Amino acid sequence: MPKKTILQKFFEPSSVAVIGASTRPGKVGHDILRNMLSSGFEGAVYPVNPRAAEILGVKCYPSVSEINGPVDLAVVVVPAPVVVPVVEECGAKGVEAAVVISAGFKEAGPEGVERERQLAETAHRLGIRVIGPNCLGVMATGNGLNTTFAVGFPKRGTVSLMSQSGALATAIIDWSIQHGVGYSKFVSFGNGVDVGVVDLLRAWEDDPETTVIVGYVEGLPNGPEFMDVARRVCAKKPVVVMKSGSTQAGARAVSSHTGSLAGSEQAYEAAFLQSGVIRAHSMEELFDLAVAFAYQQVPRGARVGIVTNAGGPGIMATDAVERADLELAGLDPSTVATLHTRLPEAANFYNPVDVLGDAEADRYTFGAETLLADPNVDAVVAVVTPQAMTEPHETAKGLARAASASDKPVLSCFMGGQAMAEAMEYLNSRQVPNYLFPERAVQALAAMVGYGRWREEPPDDPPSFPFDEQAVRPIFARARAEGRVNLGEIEAREVLRAYHIKVPESRVAETAEQAEKHASEIGFPVVMKIISPDILHKSDIGGVRVGIRDRQQAIDAYDLMMLRVRRYAPNAALRGVAVQQMIQGGREVIIGSTRDPQFGPLVMFGLGGIYVEVLNDVSFRVAPFGERHARRMIEEIRSAPLLHGARGESPCDIDAIVHSLLVVSQMVTDLPEIVEMDVNPLRVGDPGAGVVALDARITIAEE
């Protein structure tokens, strides 16, 4: 017995009131009632309309409170100004769930925004869960529940779909009915004043009638919660989401490289990747993936067998397999031998297996069955073109039989139109997903393989490193006390040091003599840098000197620096000169972080200099993440081979970079005050030699 979810009243109500039911066909309040009555729902349906005695032959009630017996679900279709009073009445009646179809809320200007706020407040106060407003409503095919005014009702299936857009939802239903795609639950949640993506994920997580969850969203209000729940749900069933809407970096001030490269798009991409959500990039892909996951098993590996009755589409499928980073299975010799027993000599006995254009259903089915039996094959793509001897319907029957006898996925591509229509319909009825073109079948399979890999991975728990919180808090406090959001270089290094990220030895000199003394104690060569919170680009005014080799150079550098800074930035507050150990050799990388409005801290990795600034060769993850994602961040950048020692250079200490990424991931999670940071450059030595953070920039939130 599945556990009841909090949203159960939306999907399995015993009684439904349609408040605002109308006597006039064509009105939304009429069409919804008609759908409620005609979709197979066996519970009680109560039209509510004070000016009608009955509608569509059903007794009408003047108000929800006058209904005898309990009401599990209220469908609200009254004009916007009346919605809140109606919800109040529902509360008095003891209704716990309401679908508010009515528009005229957040989407309709300031008055609507206020109305939506009131609706939220009222519903919360009364303990009523709300789907909507400004939505199409809910369908549940298992019990014929249909609170929408859409034309038609999809057949029963195992896909559950949520959509932020009612119009897309309508188009999806219409398309699905035509193509015989079945659904379990269907929710258009519109403005999402209460129930949203995360609630629906939770509701469908353990729903035995849902095997794949599909969603169209334009935004997510609570990124971290979404990731938590999605990660859990994806371990149980695939979640396919299309996210549309342009990036919205907007007017956020950007003070770091990371900030300028990180957009909402990068955050969504990383969040979906880390939580196992399969991202569809178009509506077509959304459908393609939904059907693949709903109909077929997730393959155990990436080795694809292709069976075809024609060369050309076989090549197209092969090309697509290569492009999708799948593997063309190398057939077992016994498979080739078996194929030889029944295929004509001119056939191709190696992958892709071409059973030839004159293959009737038996020969084609034999080819498919033989491929499926091969231990080197994880999944089969079956291509059929309508040639002279082709028996499309019989071939579809044979293929479906082979598919259902195997635990490996079969995706088919019966190409053509009228001649293939009956076969396509049959395949759909037998849960073999069919695609018009080989590329789409292969892309869908690639998504299944990717999901299968994700599901097999052990958890990537973020490690926890000790850090010195006592050292960090006063730095933030002092900056805030001074009205600053940018930490000084020394402060930023202190923060890194609190997390045990190595920084070069550095001392502050307030006289030339001190500079000389510090330098000789640290050991030459040294770097000297002016310390001033007011000077952002120190080197532009001669505030940075590298490669200082002896005592005299240290003294000269100090004096010159003071001279020039006083000349070019006479009003800058000076805190002396930092004398710093000069780290030579190694390679420079950058680790940064920014705070995404949806998902919180986003960590970036790239190679220093032009690789980040010109080539935008960077990778992102939402913090916190574990070692696996840290390693992948490094491997994802195009210039990764340089870190492994491409072109005869010596390889770098990759483990130390991984460790640094994990530390930064923890730091920006521990310290929500940090809104942007760059560790740039982080100098990486040979394997085992570790890393040193040569410079860092940290921006904290205003209090």
Added chain:
Amino acid sequence: MPKKTILQKFFEPSSVAVIGASTRPGKVGHDILRNMLSSGFEGAVYPVNPRAAEILGVKCYPSVSEINGPVDLAVVVVPAPVVVPVVEECGAKGVEAAVVISAGFKEAGPEGVERERQLAETAHRLGIRVIGPNCLGVMATGNGLNTTFAVGFPKRGTVSLMSQSGALATAIIDWSIQHGVGYSKFVSFGNGVDVGVVDLLRAWEDDPETTVIVGYVEGLPNGPEFMDVARRVCAKKPVVVMKSGSTQAGARAVSSHTGSLAGSEQAYEAAFLQSGVIRAHSMEELFDLAVAFAYQQVPRGARVGIVTNAGGPGIMATDAVERADLELAGLDPSTVATLHTRLPEAANFYNPVDVLGDAEADRYTFGAETLLADPNVDAVVAVVTPQAMTEPHETAKGLARAASASDKPVLSCFMGGQAMAEAMEYLNSRQVPNYLFPERAVQALAAMVGYGRWREEPPDDPPSFPFDEQAVRPIFARARAEGRVNLGEIEAREVLRAYHIKVPESRVAETAEQAEKHASEIGFPVVMKIISPDILHKSDIGGVRVGIRDRQQAIDAYDLMMLRVRRYAPNAALRGVAVQQMIQGGREVIIGSTRDPQFGPLVMFGLGGIYVEVLNDVSFRVAPFGERHARRMIEEIRSAPLLHGARGESPCDIDAIVHSLLVVSQMVTDLPEIVEMDVNPLRVGDPGAGVVALDARITIAEE
């Protein structure tokens, strides 16, 4: 009156003989005759079969020679071994065109290869043009000609299609009939023993019944001829090609960076780009583009107006416009004012124009018409979802009316299934291409915009630079005489010098004293390099010294080099030491060339070092090309901003790089002996300072 092409007998025969016509339904020879008789062809049709008196009510002839009257076209469906004798007989009869349907040729092993050779030879000798063998044949909807055994005949239209794969052709016909897509001519040319892609391009170039040419190919036998003809045809009408099949670099020996990075895929991509051919990357895209080009005008610019009755799909279309590098049109204020006169307040009056979900046909049409009238809009994407008040059919009528009244293209996206079916059919009948998803409509539009831009471009004729042929030939001759294919460094520099590419001053020293003298005359610093055809990696054995600053260093370098080379490569032939001017500063780029089996010389450009070797950041063009493509090669690489002075560096002499690319393009065209070359590095100075080729490697073909 259009000019008659050489292939006219294939498309407009007055009389057709079906040689191998069969009495038995289901046999190919029967089905073809049935199709010939039932597709509307009004010329004479002669079945040829020695064992039948009549077939399908038509008098049968024992052989083609016994037919009274002329035969314009022979359709040959006899068993493979009989094909050549039949063609002989056709020759005697005076037939000038034959479609050979029969299989059993090149695709069927060595015997078939020989048979195909005989067919080619026979046809050539008799002056008979052949389509096939192993093909589906020809359709021409204008006169009901149908030599195929396919089920069904597409309606008349203006798309002409060629396919190398018969199976795909069948699938395409089947699909097209179902979706009401019309064709003008249709050729499946199978093995292509004679008529191929280039002949068909020529045949359809001036065909007034063809407005768009679409092709599926797996390879092209003659790349340069294809490019020439395609470039000319594309200037008249769009050519959309899907090329499938993996890269086939195969076992070719590769001795240069360019060679290792250039594959057949890069050559096809460059060749299509340079000749204006629009490349489709999937069958779906091929259809999408074919219909767009067939139905609508090419837009004059990239500014897209979007009209929608729903927010979600409007966002999806907007996203797609951005991704496709199109421009969301900024509407003229008068357009916004006009929209205000009839749209409700809640509508969106800016692009994308949202006429709202309750828009009936009139309001939607008004929105579309208003957008089309805006001078800032070059094309309109019209999105319609099936909502409660939507009138799909009436909306389609209004939209089609608006589209046909405008000279701007309209691509529609009526989303959904059954509720939209009638509207979709209507749109198709009125030449408004409809796509199920906004992304596909926008992608098709992007291809139209790209084609429009290509067509507007002036010719990019390759310039012709003077060069010293007398200096080059002896170098090649000497290398060949010595059995070498790799030119020595000095020889390679001589070749560059013959094309007036600047190389550093360099002299050969055979003693330490000569080295000292040359160095002091050239001026310090100098570079010294061992000269030996046997030593490929000179620096590995101490054979290269840079930064030699005075006479003593030159003497020491010479002696050390000789010592070490004798120690590590005792058997290497030594020709002395090159003393070379040392060029400092500037940036290093690489220009290379390789010879593609299909397209001939392919020129590559990239930044030196890791940019080429690790990041594969390179661009390609088929030589010869003109200045426009040379500039684009530079701009296409991701690291191009570095050449323009990104990150505060000084910009480079781009014009000098362009010039060098053009010279190399000419060089590899002039000198087919060169099979691979790298100019690496080419040192580029500040703007106006020019370039110097510091090193070059040239491989010539074996004789």
